[in-house]
Amino acid sequence: MAATVPDGYVAVADESTLREEGRTVASADGTPVVVFHHEGEFRAVNNRCPHMGFPLSEGSVDEGVLTCEWHHARFELSCGDTFDPWADDVESYPVEVVDGTVYVDPDPQRDEPPAVHWAERLEDGLEQNLRLVLAKSAIGLLRADVNPVEPFETATVFGTKYREGGWSSGLTILTALMNRLPDLDEADRERALYQGLVQVASDCADQPPKFDQEAFEATDVPFSRLKAWFRENVEVRDADGAERVLRTAVAADCTPEQLTEMLTAAATDHRYLDTGHRFDHLNKATEALDHVGWDHPETADVLASLVRGLATAERSEELSSWRQPDDLAGRSAESFERLDEMVAEGEGKSWTEPDDFTDRLHSEEPEAVYEALDDAIRGGATVEELARAVAFAAGKRVAQFSTANEFNDWNTVHHTFTYANAVHRAAQRAPTTELYRGVYDAATNVYLDRFLNTPPAPEPSVDESADPDEELQELLHCFEMEGEVNAAGTHAANFLDAGGDPERLKAELGGALLREDTGFHTFQALEAGLRQFDLRDDPDERRVLATAVARYLAAHYPTRREREQTYSIASRLHRGERIHEESGAEGAADD
Numbered sequence: 001m002a003a004t005v006p007d008g009y010v011a012v013a014d015e016s017t018l019r020e021e022g023r024t025v026a027s028a029d030g031t032p033v034v035v036f037h038h039e040g041e042f043r044a045v046n047n048r049c050p051h052m053g054f055p056l057s058e059g060s061v062d063e064g065v066l067t068c069e070w071h072h073a074r075f076e077l078s079c080g081d082t083f084d085p086w087a088d089d090v091e092s093y094p095v096e097v098v099d100g101t102v103y104v105d106p107d108p109q110r111d112e113p114p115a116v117h118w119a120e121r122l123e124d125g126l127e128q129n130l131r132l133v134l135a136k137s138a139i140g141l142l143r144a145d146v147n148p149v150e151p152f153e154t155a156t157v158f159g160t161k162y163r164e165g166g167w168s169s170g171l172t173i174l175t176a177l178m179n180r181l182p183d184l185d186e187a188d189r190e191r192a193l194y195q196g197l198v199q200v201a202s203d204c205a206d207q208p209p210k211f212d213q214e215a216f217e218a219t220d221v222p223f224s225r226l227k228a229w230f231r232e233n234v235e236v237r238d239a240d241g242a243e244r245v246l247r248t249a250v251a252a253d254c255t256p257e258q259l260t261e262m263l264t265a266a267a268t269d270h271r272y273l274d275t276g277h278r279f280d281h282l283n284k285a286t287e288a289l290d291h292v293g294w295d296h297p298e299t300a301d302v303l304a305s306l307v308r309g310l311a312t313a314e315r316s317e318e319l320s321s322w323r324q325p326d327d328l329a330g331r332s333a334e335s336f337e338r339l340d341e342m343v344a345e346g347e348g349k350s351w352t353e354p355d356d357f358t359d360r361l362h363s364e365e366p367e368a369v370y371e372a373l374d375d376a377i378r379g380g381a382t383v384e385e386l387a388r389a390v391a392f393a394a395g396k397r398v399a400q401f402s403t404a405n406e407f408n409d410w411n412t413v414h415h416t417f418t419y420a421n422a423v424h425r426a427a428q429r430a431p432t433t434e435l436y437r438g439v440y441d442a443a444t445n446v447y448l449d450r451f452l453n454t455p456p457a458p459e460p461s462v463d464e465s466a467d468p469d470e471e472l473q474e475l476l477h478c479f480e481m482e483g484e485v486n487a488a489g490t491h492a493a494n495f496l497d498a499g500g501d502p503e504r505l506k507a508e509l510g511g512a513l514l515r516e517d518t519g520f521h522t523f524q525a526l527e528a529g530l531r532q533f534d535l536r537d538d539p540d541e542r543r544v545l546a547t548a549v550a551r552y553l554a555a556h557y558p559t560r561r562e563r564e565q566t567y568s569i570a571s572r573l574h575r576g577e578r579i580h581e582e583s584g585a586e587g588a589a590d591d
């Protein structure tokens, strides 16, 4: 009886010719396949190298190993698994020989759906800091309709476990981008996830892992005592002791508000820790838990990753700028001592921000700033309301940053703004009296930054007759050139003046950022700026914040755009494009 060809198999070669020639290339129902005759067996794999798409038919086969000709990735020929994780496994296909013809099944039942495959590759990419693998994973996962929260969760857990120093810029960037994902169009969501993943992997590369402290066995310690213990341990810079207390609080099912309260109290017991970074990290860790759920099994790990930073941070009252020529730390402390009394005075009152409040916060005299804050609290300003007002004053410093300053001073106004935004977010979550101290710290920095608005950058003139499309094009054009800071601010403002859609502006600002080799601060600036923008209805305030973001981005663009090139390669590979034909096969293996 004649043998039959199994269902789904496609003829790809004459058996005797293949035995003689050793390899052949075929299209099996549209799948590019290379079939080898090696050591007496027929083996079929996808002809596109999973690394960067070079034809594997050009590769060499020796003792069961297929080696790609381009960057020399090696594959176990019978199953397609790679020796080189940066390249990924190549798909292999079952082969049958029937009546002198070689058949291949180009669509066999796979054990592993794409979502599972890319989730595993994501872990490889994080562990080995492989940028191209991370780009492919982000694209593969999102195009397999995986919820972005899943890879975000993987990276968050990874980043908190595999970095002894704890929460840092990588996880902050990842969370900031996760927050802004709804602003972005589909392709830019892939870019955002990829950029965040790259930062986490890079942060953890070559770092020792974090070894955990354990929670106390006691589960009935009152929250007020846990909070006091936590602050005392951070005060004496005992990170291990503080971590045990924090883990005990999580194990005792303290609420997200209570956990935030513990952390923010310790983070504001001293002034402006590490130029505000510690509070910003704290805020981002709580936002990360908003995404994955506060009941996540790794909640204690995520929060514990903050502790070392809090305990070891530089305390700004130790800096001369907070002591001389005016004792700003001392003056703040005077208000802190009166906080309970001022809050009591304001109880039952409702505070409306005075028209000149931003000007008072921008005063040349520190006492005027502190009086403005004291008056507001006595007048009933909640910590959230006051934090919001100070965040705007800080954002206005960025909008008015003079380009005559040294370039690095962008960081100074940026730090204040990001810190103020983080304090405002914490005030929404856990509005404690202690947190007013964070608001005073932000306002102190707004005061200290005054010389960076001397003279202030000109406010963009209003142009309601502008064409929003043209303004947007001009804005993006500014990002292609160096030094177009004021022009970028003007185009962003005029886009809004002319009735341009704010959602479109946000998407374009986000998209532009994701095409650059953006640094930590620029990610933060965009996120803080757009968050404060979203919170406001007042068109004048929105205009100031959009101006601030556009100016900050323009000051830092263009960059080399290396990360975008990697994303572009990964995206084209995913679409099946033939990258090697353009590049002349001169490429480098993944980093």
Ligand code: FES
Residues within 6 Å of the ligand: 049, 050, 051, 052, 053, 054, 068, 069, 070, 071, 072, 073, 087
């Ligand atoms: S190793 Fe095959 S394309 Fe790079």
